[in-house]
């Protein structure tokens with residue numbers, strides 16, 4: 288562990304911010320927040336470890352389970368909550384909701400209701416960086432289930448062929464809805480597929496934020512230097528149901544408990560930094576307080592924001608045509 | 612204003628060159644566009660001029676369109692060649708759920724200035740999988756624009772406007788159109804993406820058509836006008852998403868008679884939508900039943916005799932005119 292104190296605090300802040308955001312979504316769901324919501328609890332180390340290596344101008348594409356990626360990329364909590372509330376002040380002005388959350392102001396190019404919908408978008412975004420001679424890197428988050436879409440193959444081949452600055456980050460949480468990864472995927476390690484495209488593939492413990500951080504740092508640096516794409520697979524686990532309200536008949540409660548008690552990424556992180564004493568208890572408490580304040584402010588903002596005007600529903604079907 | 616005779620393929624190549632010259636964020640990729648220069652030479656020489664901004668791709672249609680969406684969201688202006696529009700089904704999710712939706716579902720945060728060049732229509736003797744006119748699928752998808760040029764000049768003008776647009780545009784160019792000659796203005800040509808054009812003025816009857824088939828319509832009109840000594844109004848839709856209702860309604864109110872004619876299959880075709888628009892908005896002006904002319908409800912057969920029996924031509928348009936002019 289060679290991260291300085293500010294970085295450690297930053298990582299803790301980001302992981303806990305996602306966790307508390309998701310817990311709040313859960314509390315409000317079915318009341319102020321409606322519609323499908325896929326929570327990221329238990330997987331915070333992946334988005335945090337990866338996005339801690341990104342600059343604001345770097346881009347990410349996300350999935351149906353996109354709150355974590357959005358926040359880790361630095362999105363505004365007020366606008367994120369307001370979107371889940373379906374308010375005009377939300378990131379997508381109430382047009383998107385949880386499954387189509389996006390935060391272009393921080394380079395988050397959108398969650399995606401289509402599993403595997405992000406592969407090509409990320410690849411194309413990386414192509415623009417190359418064509419326009421920009422140094423930005425693109426990260427494509429995807430699930431183990433998504434890895435079996437044909438879009439994976441077409442996108443990764445194209446990125447490898449053209450040496451595009453894109454990192455495909457697989458969040459292998461073992462489950463795709465009710466289907467176990469081992470029942471749908473012919474390899475155990477999805478990153479092993481990288482060999483078939485002649486690119487680097489790394490599999491790490493996705494609940495160890497340091498492991499994710501270090502691997503992501505290496506790959507992102509390489510991509511930024513023109514060394515092309517890679518696949519980073521983070522083995523993790525989804526603590527909540529597939530969606531809020533999922534009866535979860537496909538797995539045992541003890542499986543979930545095991546991960547929750549012995550492999551919580553935030554607890555593991557705290558244990559590690561407490562062992563070295565690099566961050567003091569008051570500093571840890573300070574982060575918690577900051578997040579609670581931020582959350583309360585964001586929820587209040589969402590609650591008192593106005594709902595969209597029905598007559599505006601057709602706004603934004605087309606982008607305005609500027610004289611060019 | 613001077614005009615120069617050009618084939619469609621060259622006119623669109625000029626559009627590409629001019630727009631790539633003008634804006635460094637414009638680039639183009641597709642299958643076989645460097646060495647071959649595109650199936651109809653519509654990209655020939657472009658790679659020599661613009662290098663890496665002109666790329667050959669793997670046979671990965673889904674990725675081509677999906678990456679186009681991402682490239683556009685990230686600030687590029689990609690033009691993607693689909694080789695044959697017959698393969699557009701492969702890319703459908705990227706069109707339907709990404710390209711058409713991104714701007715709206717993200718509340719206007721990003722835009723998708725992406726052009727899909729989609730050569731469609733009958734490719735003589737290529738049979739079922741290389742000869743379709745699938746444009747109707749895209750009439751009821753909000754968030755995209757769909758244009759169909761009919762001449763070298765509006766091919767150039769529509770393509771340039773499509774590249775400059777802030778919205779995704781599907782540019783359906785008929786395979787038979789690439790070698791068609793026409794006069795093209797020497798100065799800048801920009802054709803609006805949402806306006807129909809009255810290409811022939813008349814009072815006796817309105818014919819709405821678009822694309823390559825407009826030529827068949829004009830042939831029929833020339834014969835009919837001589838015979839009946841009456842004038843027929845011909846409207847070139849140019850855009851089918853959106854459809855320029857105003858121009859159609861105005862004409863039908865004047866003529867009271869309507870034919871819609873296209874190469875695409877009649878059932879569920881653009882003609883059906885135009886007929887419905889007129890029935891809703893100009894019913895009281897209609898003096899005779901509306902006639903739709905289009906291909907029969909069949910995949911395209913190979914044998915020339917069968918092919919001719921399924922496709923439509925100026926003969927069918929002429930027969931429809933005869934019914935309405937007597």
Ligand SMILES: Cc1ncc(C[n+]2csc(CCOP(=O)(O)OP(=O)(O)O)c2C)c(N)n1
Nearest residue numbers: 352400401402430431432433460462463464
């Ligand atoms: C193309 C497509 N197929 C199916 C679905 C329905 N669906 C939504 S999420 C999901 C599981 C995705 O699993 P994975 O990619 O592993 O992501 P995770 O939910 O585990 O984060 C399925 C099948 C969908 N949204 N899109």
